[in-house]
Amino acid sequence: MKMLRALVISALAAPGLFSGGPALAHARLEDATIADGAEIAELPAECVFHFSTPVALARVTLENASGENIPLDFTPARQEAASHAVSLPAIAPGSYTLILRAMSDDGHVMANSISFTLIEQDEAESR
Numbered sequence: 666m667k668m669l670r671a672l673v674i675s676a677l678a679a680p681g682l683f684s685g686g687p688a689l690a691h692a693r694l695e696d697a698t699i700a701d702g703a704e705i706a707e708l709p710a711e712c713v714f715h716f717s718t719p720v721a722l723a724r725v726t727l728e729n730a731s732g733e734n735i736p737l738d739f740t741p742a743r744q745e746a747a748s749h750a751v752s753l754p755a756i757a758p759g760s761y762t763l764i765l766r767a768m769s770d771d772g773h774v775m776a777n778s779i780s781f782t783l784i785e786q787d788e789a790e791s792r
């Protein structure tokens with residue numbers, strides 16, 4: 666066990682490796698204001714992602730059903746936060762996927778995707 670302890674100490678001593686507190690946590694996407702698989706009638710102005718621990722959101726992309734990229738007004742934030750809001754553009758009804766890459770405190774890169782369908786307004790009213 667001596668060797669393991671030495672490894673732990675050297676990891677803790679490495680400067681800049683852990684920017685936020687003592688917790689060495691592997692972050693998860695806990696919740697988002699658009700749920701994976703959601704059918705929505707009205708697109709919110711933004712989607713907010715909630716993570717289990719603070720992360721730096723490195724990349725967010727939006728793809729349509731053909732896999733084409735839809736430009737987002739998103740600037741990667743180096744600053745770690747447990748919640749990140751990303752503005753959504755006006756898009757036509759259809760199926761979309763939000764793909765995110767975030768880096769957690771422990772240096773792990775996490776990828777998540779959220780697929781949703783924006784349904785036609787009159788289709789929404791008939792339900």
Ligand SMILES: [Cu+2]
Nearest residue numbers: 691692771773
């Ligand atoms: Cu991790």
